[in-house]
Amino acid sequence: MFNPNIFKAYDIRGIFNKDFDLDFAYQLGKAFVSLRKHDQDYVAGKTLKILVARDMRLSSPAVSMSLISGLQAAGAEVIDAGLLSTPAFYFSVSKQVADGGIMVSASHNPKEWNGFKLVRAKSLPVSGETGIEWLKEHIDSSILNQNIKTNSALLSTGAEDQLMHDLNFIHKDKIKPLYVVADAANGMGAQYLKLLAQNLPIKLEGINLDLDGNFPAHEADPLKPENIRQLSETIIKNGADLGIATDGDGDRVFFLDNLGQLIDPAIIRGLLAQIFLKDKPHSKICYDVRPGKITVDLIEEAGGVAIPSRVGHSLIKEQMLAEDAYFAGESSGHFFLNLEIGCFEMPIIMIGRLLELFSAQDSSVAEFIKPYRRYSHSGEINLSVADKDKVLDRIKNTYTDTDIKTLDGVSVTYPEYWFNVRASNTEDKVRLNLEANDEKVMIEKRDEVLNLIKSA
Secondary structure, three states: OOOHHHEOOOOEEEEEOOOEOHHHHHHHHHHHHHHHHHOOOOOOOOOOEEEEEEOOOOOHHHHHHHHHHHHHHOOOEEEEEEEOOHHHHHHHHHHOOOOEEEEEOOOOOOOOEEEEEEEEHHHOEOOHHHHHHHHHHHOOOOOOOOOOOOOEEEOOOHHHHHHHHHHOOOOHHHOOOOEEEEEOOOOOHHHHHHHHHHHOOOEEEEEOOOOOOOOOOOOOOOOOHHHOHHHHHHHHHHOOOEEEEEOOOOOOEEEEOOOOOEOOHHHHHHHHHHHHHHHOOOOEEEEEOOOOHHHHHHHHHOOOEEEEEOOOHHHHHHHHHHHOOOEEEOOOOOEEEEEOOEEEEOHHHHHHHHHHHHHOOOOOHHHHHHHHOOOEEOOOEEEEOOOHHHHHHHHHHHOOOOEEEOOOOEEEEOOOEEEEEEEOOOOOEEEEEEEEOOHHHHHHHHHHHHHHHHOO
């Protein structure tokens, strides 16, 4: 048995041995093969090749083994890639020309959690609408021959292969010997941070780089201020030029300036957009609907085409592919490129290109970033509600004198402020993100929308 709420919009995730167990992982492996055989690109009779990787969580080895057993029982050939960051997993699926892949990870969630990120060939994401809901409906009913002979292989070079690929997109000669402090929170980002330190002309001081599924220092979610406090203090104490923080599975990356202050991912997204627009002028650039107007400002200033997307790493990648966008960034620290190898997060390239940008400045990172801090943001505020649809309808019916968009939740735009309210996919909650031209307006309008939501 399993908790149906573990099936989310862009992955499967829950508390291990409470929301799902090893038998679920086995059945998921079988159902995933069945899903791929129902896809239009499947050639009848073909033995599917599926790549499996895992993070450093204490439960991940056992979950991975059960998953592999289920895949093999369904007749798949399995490539066991072992410990990898999620970006290296995506890269490996594409490089190995696998028919799909499953990453065993619960990303930034606490140590008791685990889960699965699923992709098709070339790491095409599997989202709720493109397969996760199908798996939810079929996982118990997938009746497959469990006696088919299978093959398996080990892959031990995934991280190094990804590094060698990504270094081709970084100009090492443009990077100064910057003093960088990096905190991987004992998660999988440590894997590529160590490799970067060996291959770029920077002085990298690592904290919490030992892989440890107990997360002894702090949770691996850099969006929570308490989880970057140690990094911030180390930057200030040691006089570093820059700080880097990664999440549990290494697919999200965050940057702190030399004063130990987090640089808003919307600013990072805008700066990266400008960098990649120099490589491919006039390209389409995707961004999620949560407010971060600086991103749109910088995209349009550089001659790019700004394309809004729904929230979620799988959904924004699907949007990139549909629009043939070159770069995308999500407010939560995911940054993507659409390259020949595939369309997914590529944090090594993002770090390298930002190091080039910061190296080119005569000023400190904090001084360089200051002009981009143009707007005041509420942060994401989660509220429990009795009726999510009623809340969204009330927002739409209240703000009728301006532009309203419903791509993902309700987005409302006025000249002085703008906001988005989205409903959670699995909980009775809505999420508010509001931004304004100054803090006074932000506070006033934030409280106004909050009161509206609470009274709905």
